[in-house]
Amino acid sequence: MTQTAWPELAEIVGQEYLRPATAADAIEGVMPQMVAEPGTAGALARALRWARDAGLKVAPRGHGTKLGWGNPPAGCDLVLSTARLKRVLEHAWADMTVIVEAGCTVGDLQNTLAQHGQRLAIDPSWPERATIGGILSTNDSGSLRVRYGSLRDLIIGITAALPDGTLAMSGGRVVKNVAGYDLMKLFTGALGTLGVIVQAIFRLHPLPRESRSLSFKGTPETLNQLMLAIQASKLTFTGLQLRAQPASAQLDVRFDGTAAGIEAQIKQVAQIAGATAPSEAAAGAWTSHQTIWEGAPLIAKFSVLPAQLAEVCASAERVAKARSLSWTVVAQAAGAGYLRLNGAEAGLRASLPNLADEVGKIGGTLVVLACPLALKRGFDVWGPTSDTQPVMVRIKQRFDPNGTLNPGRFLGGI
Amino acid sequence: MDARILHEFRSIVGAPGLITDAEQLSTYECDGLTMFRVMPQAVLLPTSTEQVQAIVRVCHREKIPFVARGSGTGLSGGALPVPNGIVISLARMNHILEVDLPNQRVVVEPGVLNLNVTARVAPDGYFYAPDPSSQQVCSIGGNVAENSGGAHCLKYGFTTTHVLGMEVVMPDGSLVHLGGQTVDTPGYDLPGIFVGSEGTLGVATKVVLRIIKKPEVIQVLLAAFNSTNEAGAAVSGIIAAGMLPAAIEMMDNLAIQAAEAAVHANYPDCGGLLLVELDGPAAEVETLMEEVNDVCTKCGAWEIRLAQTDAERARVWTGRKAAFAAVGRIAPAYIVQDGVIPRTSLPHVMSEIDRMSSEVGLKVANVFHAGDGNLHPLVLYDSSIPGQDKAAEKLAGDILRLCIKVGGSITGEHGVGEEKKMFMAEMYAEPDLATMQLVRCAFDPENICNPDKVFPRPRLCGEKPGVYQPHPLELAGVAERF
Numbered sequence: 001m002t003q004t005a006w007p008e009l010a011e012i013v014g015q016e017y018l019r020p021a022t023a024a025d026a027i028e029g030v031m032p033q034m035v036a037e038p039g040t041a042g043a044l045a046r047a048l049r050w051a052r053d054a055g056l057k058v059a060p061r062g063h064g065t066k067l068g069w070g071n072p073p074a075g076c077d078l079v080l081s082t083a084r085l086k087r088v089l090e091h092a093w094a095d096m097t098v099i100v101e102a103g104c105t106v107g108d109l110q111n112t113l114a115q116h117g118q119r120l121a122i123d124p125s126w127p128e129r130a131t132i133g134g135i136l137s138t139n140d141s142g143s144l145r146v147r148y149g150s151l152r153d154l155i156i157g158i159t160a161a162l163p164d165g166t167l168a169m170s171g172g173r174v175v176k177n178v179a180g181y182d183l184m185k186l187f188t189g190a191l192g193t194l195g196v197i198v199q200a201i202f203r204l205h206p207l208p209r210e211s212r213s214l215s216f217k218g219t220p221e222t223l224n225q226l227m228l229a230i231q232a233s234k235l236t237f238t239g240l241q242l243r244a245q246p247a248s249a250q251l252d253v254r255f256d257g258t259a260a261g262i263e264a265q266i267k268q269v270a271q272i273a274g275a276t277a278p279s280e281a282a283a284g285a286w287t288s289h290q291t292i293w294e295g296a297p298l299i300a301k302f303s304v305l306p307a308q309l310a311e312v313c314a315s316a317e318r319v320a321k322a323r324s325l326s327w328t329v330v331a332q333a334a335g336a337g338y339l340r341l342n343g344a345e346a347g348l349r350a351s352l353p354n355l356a357d358e359v360g361k362i363g364g365t366l367v368v369l370a371c372p373l374a375l376k377r378g379f380d381v382w383g384p385t386s387d388t389q390p391v392m393v394r395i396k397q398r399f400d401p402n403g404t405l406n407p408g409r410f411l412g413g414i
Numbered sequence: 415m416d417a418r419i420l421h422e423f424r425s426i427v428g429a430p431g432l433i434t435d436a437e438q439l440s441t442y443e444c445d446g447l448t449m450f451r452v453m454p455q456a457v458l459l460p461t462s463t464e465q466v467q468a469i470v471r472v473c474h475r476e477k478i479p480f481v482a483r484g485s486g487t488g489l490s491g492g493a494l495p496v497p498n499g500i501v502i503s504l505a506r507m508n509h510i511l512e513v514d515l516p517n518q519r520v521v522v523e524p525g526v527l528n529l530n531v532t533a534r535v536a537p538d539g540y541f542y543a544p545d546p547s548s549q550q551v552c553s554i555g556g557n558v559a560e561n562s563g564g565a566h567c568l569k570y571g572f573t574t575t576h577v578l579g580m581e582v583v584m585p586d587g588s589l590v591h592l593g594g595q596t597v598d599t600p601g602y603d604l605p606g607i608f609v610g611s612e613g614t615l616g617v618a619t620k621v622v623l624r625i626i627k628k629p630e631v632i633q634v635l636l637a638a639f640n641s642t643n644e645a646g647a648a649v650s651g652i653i654a655a656g657m658l659p660a661a662i663e664m665m666d667n668l669a670i671q672a673a674e675a676a677v678h679a680n681y682p683d684c685g686g687l688l689l690v691e692l693d694g695p696a697a698e699v700e701t702l703m704e705e706v707n708d709v710c711t712k713c714g715a716w717e718i719r720l721a722q723t724d725a726e727r728a729r730v731w732t733g734r735k736a737a738f739a740a741v742g743r744i745a746p747a748y749i750v751q752d753g754v755i756p757r758t759s760l761p762h763v764m765s766e767i768d769r770m771s772s773e774v775g776l777k778v779a780n781v782f783h784a785g786d787g788n789l790h791p792l793v794l795y796d797s798s799i800p801g802q803d804k805a806a807e808k809l810a811g812d813i814l815r816l817c818i819k820v821g822g823s824i825t826g827e828h829g830v831g832e833e834k835k836m837f838m839a840e841m842y843a844e845p846d847l848a849t850m851q852l853v854r855c856a857f858d859p860e861n862i863c864n865p866d867k868v869f870p871r872p873r874l875c876g877e878k879p880g881v882y883q884p885h886p887l888e889l890a891g892v893a894e895r896f
Contacts, residue, residue, distance in 0.1 A: 094650050095756040095787070117656050139598060150598065152606055153575050168849035169842065174754040175568065176786040176826035178561045178610050179834075179841055180868065181850040182574065185606025189598070206656035228516050234539075234630040236694050261698025303596040305517045335517075336598050367600050382600050387590045391856060392602050398852035411601040 006034060006054075009078075012046045013038040017084070025079055027059055028072035029373050035079040041101075041159065041167060041198040044080065048196060049165030051078050052404045058163075059406055060192040062103055062131030066138045069369045070191050071381055074408030082133050085198055088112045096204045097156065097173055102133030102197045113204060121148035121205040125290040133197040139189030143239040143254065143286050146333045148205060155184045157201030160194070163404040168195070175203045186395070193410045194399040208256030212266065213239065213281035216251040216273055220244045220329075223251040224310035227333055229272050231306065235265050240333035243288055244313045246326065252285045253278075288330045292340040298348050298371040300355070303336045304364035312339070315358040323347035335364075345372050349379075356383055385412040415455040415500075419476060423458055423500075426468045431506070433457040442501045445486040445493040446548075450832050454481070454495035459503045463581060463589065463619040469502055470617065471587030479862045482617045484524060484553030489750070490831030492559060492612045492867060499862075502617060504555050510534055511620065519578065519595055520623045524555025528562075531623060540625040543570040546827065547735055558618050560829040561610030565661045565734075566691075568785035570626075574609040581620035582608065585863040595622055607853060612829050613864040615857040629693035632660070633703055634727045636689055637715040638682035642666050642780070645686035646760045648713035649784045652690065653757075655709060657702055661691040661785055666764070668744070668779035669737050669792070676740030679733025682717045688784070689734060691727075737781045738792065745777070745794035747803070749810045753817030754787045754826040766816055767791060774805045778813075788826035789817065815840060830868045839870045848873070 010018045017037040025035055038044040051058045057075035061067055062082050082103035089099040093116035100109055106120070106127035113119050123142030124135045134140075136158075141150040148154065157171035160183075170183035187197055216226060223242055230240060230253060239254030253269060255262045270278065284291060293299060304312055309331050316339055320327040325347050331337025339355070341348055348371065359366040360383070368381040389412045396414050408414075415434075424432050433439055434456050443451040455478075460466045473480045479499035486493055495501050508525035515538055520531060528549040531542040545564035546552055552562070557573045558580065579593030593605035608615055639645040645664050652659065665673070665687045673679040681687055690706050692699045703720065710718055721727045733740075741748050755763050764780065771778045771793075779792040791813050795806035814824050814837055824830070824837045838847060847869060855875035857863070866872065 092756060092758065094653060094758045096653060097756070117654075149571065149575060152603060153571055162849065166845045166849060169846045170850065172823050172841075173821045174756060174787050174823050174826075176563055176572075176754050176783070176788045177823040178563075178572075178827060178829055179823050179825050180830065180838060180847070181853050182561070182606055182610050183850065183853070185574070185603040186853065188603055188606070190602055194602075206653075206658055209656060231518065232516070232539075232627065234627055234695070236629070236698075257695075257698050258701045260701050261695045264697035265695055301598070303598045305514075305519075305595060307516045334597050336596075363594075364596055365598075365600055385601075387588075388592060388601065388604055391584070391590060391604070394856040395602060395853065398856050399849075 009036060009047060009050055012050060013043055021079060027076055028068050028376060030073050030076045032059065032076040032079045034077070035081060037081040037084050039084045041085060041161065044082070044085065044196060044198055045161035045165050045167045047080060048161050048163055048404070051080070052163040052402050055402070056404070057407055058404050060133070060137070060196040062134035063105070063129045065126045065130045066134055066140065069138055070406070070409035071413070072376060073406060080196060082131060082196070082198065089199070091116065092173070093118055097175065097201060098204060099173070099199065099201045100132055101199055103131050106130050106132065106135060114207060117207050118204040119207050120154060120202050122151060122154060123286065125293065132200055136188050136197055136200060137190060137192045142289055143241050143332055146240050147236070147238040152185050152188045154202050155188065155200055156203050158184045158187055158197060159199040160187055161196045161198055163195070163400050163402060167198070171201065173201055191406055191410050193396060193406045193414060195405070208238070210259050210262055211254060211256045212262050213252060213254040213285060214266065214269065214278035215281040215285060216276050216278045218249055218251065218276060220249045220310040220313035223249050224307065226251055226273055226276065227309070228307055230269060231333055233268065233272060235269060239286060241285070241288070242309050242329070242331045242337070244329045246317065249313070252281050254281070254286065289338055292328050292330055292338055293370070295342070296370070298341040298368065298375070300339045300366050300368045301336065302339055302359050302364055302366045304359065304362060306333055306335045308362050308364065309335070309337070311362055312337070312359065312364070315355060319351045319354045319358070323351045325351060345375065348372065349375055352379055360384070382411040419472065419478070420456060422472055423456060423469065426465050427458050427460050431459045431461070442483065442486070442495060442503070445483070445488040445491060447489050447491040447831070447833055450491045450494050452495045452497055454499060454501045457501040457503055459506045461506045463583065466502065466583045466617055466619050467587050467589060470583050470585065473500070473862055474586045474860065477860065477862060479865050481864045482555070482613045484556030485527070485551050487548045487552045488556060488560065488831065489752070489828040490825065490833040492829050492831035492864070494832045496865060504553065507619065515540070518625050520625055522554050522621055522623060524553060524558070524618050524621060526554050528552050528554060528557055531625070535625050539628050541628050542623060542625050543576055544573045547738070554621050554623070555618055558609050558621060559611070559613045560827065563788070563827040565663060565783060567783070568662070569658055569660045574606060576624040577605055577609050577621060578624055579605055579622040580608060580618045582616040582618050584616045585858040585860065593622070612831060612868050614854060614867055616863060631696045631699050632691060632693040632727060633699055634689055634691045634721040634730050635703060635706055635710070636681070636687065636719045636721065636730050637710040638684035638717040639686040639688065639713070639715055640684065642686035642764050643761045644714045645688045646757070646784070648688055648710045648715065649757060651709040651713055652706055655705055657705065659690050659785060660693045661689070662783070663689040663734050664782040664784040665734065665737065666780040668777060669781050672740040672744050672779055673733035673737055675743035677732050677736045679736070681733055689730060734781070738790070741779055741792045741794065746796045746798065748795065749793045749806050751791050751793070751810050751813055752825045752828040753789050753791070753814050753822055755789055755817050755820050755822035757784060757787045759820040763789065763816060763820060767813060770809060770812055774809055776802070776806060776809055778809070783826070786826070787822065832867060835868060835870050838868065
C-alpha cells in the first residue's frame with residue numbers, strides 16, 4: 001500500500017505526514033496500514049472524520065508508551081498520531097492553569113511549568129516520552145496521587161475530536177466550573193474509545209521548596225499497618241507507597257514543604273513507627289512503578305482498599321510460589337498499585353485467573369496491562385463487567401456509532 | 415394526575431409518603447431560587463432504593479417527568495418541578511450507612527446533610543471536605559447533583575474529588591453501581607460524569623464518600639487594603655511565592671458594610687479585605703504565615719490580624735459566611751450571581767462591574783473566592799422602585815457575560831439548573847452542547863429525568879447521528895430542529 005492510496009487523507013494532513021506503517025507500528029500483533037501525523041487539531045478532526053467515512057478503524061497514538069494496554073484491537077487500519085500537536089499553548093502561572101496540546105510530553109510540560117515554580121502534580125511513568133493525551137487516555141498516575149489525586153482531579157478543560165469530525169470542548173480555563181457535564185472525566189481513562197484528545201487544561205500546584213523521603217523495612221503486614229497509621233495521622237505526606245517482593249518489603253514516605261515543616265513531620269513519623277527506624281529512601285523509590293516494566297513481564301494494575309494491600313501481597317506470594325514465578329508489588333496508599341509477575345508463560349497463564357479471582361473476592365479490581373501476546377488473546381484483561389456495562393455501551397454508541405476508535409480494546413469488548 | 419397512577423404511587427411509598435394536597439405541594443414549588451415556581455403534580459418521599467426504583471419505573475412507563483430533590487437549598491432552580499411532573503424527595507433517605515475509618519470512607523443515603531457527615535467523623539479527627547456555605551442544611555445528594563464546592567476548593571477540591579462511587583437508579587428504573595469503594599474502577603469514569611449532572615442522568619440512592627484527616631493547625635490572616643486591586647496583587651504575590659492556602663476570600667467595601675450591619679464582624683473599614691487561611695503541620699503553617707504577612711504588607715495592607723484559635727477563626731469567618739444574608743440589611747432585595755473568572759482578570763472585572771452598575775444606578779457588593787476565581791456579585795435593588803428588578807436582572811446577566819468574555823464560567827458552584835440555561839449557549843458552542851447531550855441520551859433517552867434543565871434546547875434522542883433524517887415530530891410540524 002503506497003501513500004497515494006489515500007489521497008484525500010494525504011491532502012488533509014499533508015503528503016509528507018502520511019506514511020505506510022512498519023512493524024514498529026503494530027499494536028498487540030495487529031498491523032495497521034498507514035500512520036498519519038496531522039499538525040493541527042482541525043486537521044486531526046478532519047482526518048478522523050475521513051477515516052470514519054471510509055469505514056476504517058483508527059488507533060490514536062501519542063508516543064506509544066502505553067499503546068499495548070487493553071485488549072488487542074479488533075481492527076486497526078490507521079494510526080492517528082498526536083505527536084505534532086506538542087505545544088504548551090498558555091501557562092497562566094498567576095492563575096495556576098495551563099493549556100497544553102495532547103502530543104506534548106509530560107517532561108516538556110513540567111519543564112515549562114517549572115520556569116514559574118509550578119508543576120502538574122502527577123508523576124506517571126516515562127515522563128520524557130509519555131504524552132499528555134496518552135496519560136489521560138490511560139489514566140496513568142504515580143505516587144503523588146495520595147496527596148493531589150489522579151488526573152481526573154487535575155484536569156479542568158478538554159478538547160477532543162469525535163469520529164464525526166466535531167471538535168468538542170468541555171470545562172474551561174478556571175479551576176471552579178460546574179457549567180455542563182464533566183466530559184473531562186469521561187475521556188480520562190477511556191483509552192481513546194470516545195474521541196481523540198487534542199488539548200487539555202490543567203490546574204497546577206506550586207513546586208515543593210524542599211523534599212525528603214524515608215523508607216521503612218518490614219513485612220507487607222507490618223508495613224500495611226504502619227501505612228494506615230500514617231494515613232490516620234495529621235502528617236501531610238505527598239507520597240506513601242508500599243513495595244514488596246518475596247522476602248522483602250518497604251514503605252516509602254515523602255514530605256514536601258518548608259525545612260521546618262519537614263523536620264517536624266519526620267520526628268512525628270518516627271514516633272508513629274516506634275521501633276522501626278527508617279532510612280533515607282533509595283533514589284529510585286518513587287519511580288518503582290516505572291522500573292517494574294523492565295524486561296517485558298506481566299504487569300497488572302489492581303485497586304483495593306488501603307487496608308487490603310498486604311492481602312494482595314499475600315495472594316501474589318501464594319499464586320506465584322505455586323507456579324514458580326517471581327513477583328513484585330508497587331502500591332500507593334490510595335489502594336491502587338501494580339503487580340509484576342515473571343516466569344514461564346505456562347505459569348503466568350495458570351496464575352492469572354487465580355489472581356483476578358482473589359482480588360475480586362476482596363472487592364477489588366484487576367486489569368492486566370501487559371503480558372505475552374498469546375496470553376492476552378486468551379484472557380479478558382479487563383476482568384468482569386458489571387451492571388454499568390449497558391450504559392457504557394450506550395455511551396460508546398452515541399460518541400462512536402461506527403466503532404471507528406480502538407474497537408474491542410476496552411472493558412467488555414467495547 | 416390519573417387516580418390510578420396516584421394509587422400506584424401510594425402503594426409504593428405508603429400514604430405518608432405521598433403529597434397531593436395543594437397547600438403542602440407549594441413547599442416544593444421552588445428551591446432556593448424563589449423567583450421560579452412550578453407546582454408539581456405530586457411529591458413522593460421514598461425511604462428505600464427499592465421504592466425509588468418502583469417510582470421511577472412507573473414514571474418511565476407512563477412518561478411522567480420527575481425531579482429529584484434533596485434539601486431544596488439549590489440556587490439555580492435545579493430542583494424546580496417540571497410541569498405535569500412529580501418531585502421525588504430524598505429527605506427521608508437520610509441515614510449514614512457505613513463508616514470505615516481505616517480506609518477513610520463513609521457510605522450515606524442522599525438525604526444526609528453535608529455537615530452531618532463531618533459531625534459523624536469529627537470525634538475521630540476527620541472531616542468531609544466540600545463545605546458549601548449551606549452545609550448545615552444542604553444534602554449530599556444535592557451536593558452530588560451540583561458538584562458543590564465551598565471556600566476550600568482550591569486546596570481540597572469539590573464533591574467529585576470526594577465521591578468514589580454511587581448506587582444510582584437509572585431513568586428506566588434499573589439499578590447501577592457507578593464506581594465503588596476503590597479508586598480507578600475499570601471502564602468509563604461514570605461517577606465523574608454523574609457528579610455535577612444536576613439530576614439529569616438518574617437518582618443517586620447511595621453515595622460512597624472519602625473523608626480526610628483534619629489538619630494539625632488552621633490559621634486565618636485578615637488583611638485590609640485600600641482597594642480590591644491591591645488585595646488581588648497580594649493574592650498573586652502569595653501564589654508567586656509558591657504557597658497554596660486552604661482558602662483565600664476577598665470582600666469589597668459594600669460587602670464589608672453588610673457584614674458589619676448583620677453580625678458586627680468588626681472588620682477594618684477598607685476598600686478590599688483579604689482572608690487567607692493556611693492549614694497543615696504547625697511548623698509549616700507558622701513559617702508560611704509569616705511569608706503571607708510579608709506579602710500583604712508589601713502590597714499595601716494597613717492592618718493585619720492573625721486568628722489562631724478556633725474561636726478567633728470562627729469570629730473572622732462569621733462575617734464572610736454571613737455576607738449573602740447580610741446584604742439584606744443594606745438593600746431590600748438582591749440577586750446573587752456565581753460567575754468564575756481567571757484570578758488575574760479581577761481588577762478588570764471589578765472596574766467593569768463598577769462601570770456597568772453606575773450606568774444603571776444600582777450597587778453591587780462583591781464577595782470573591784480569590785483562591786479559585788469564583789465571584790459572587792450581589793446586585794442590590796429595591797423592587798418597589800419601578801423597573802429596578804428588570805434592571806437588576808439585566809445587570810446580573812451582563813456580569814455573567816463578562817465572566818464568559820474573560821475566559822471564565824457562568825457557574826462555579828450553584829449549577830446551571832433553570833436559571834442559567836440560556837447562558838450555556840453563550841459559554842459553549844453548539845457542538846460542545848451537542849456532545850454533552852450525547853451523554854444525556856445514553857442515560858435518559860426518554861427525557862424524563864429532570865428534563866429542561868442545564869441545556870438551552872432539548873435534544874431529541876431518537877435522532878440517528880450522521881445523515882440528516884427528519885424526526886417524526888418535525889414531519890408532523892410539532893418540533894423544529896435548530
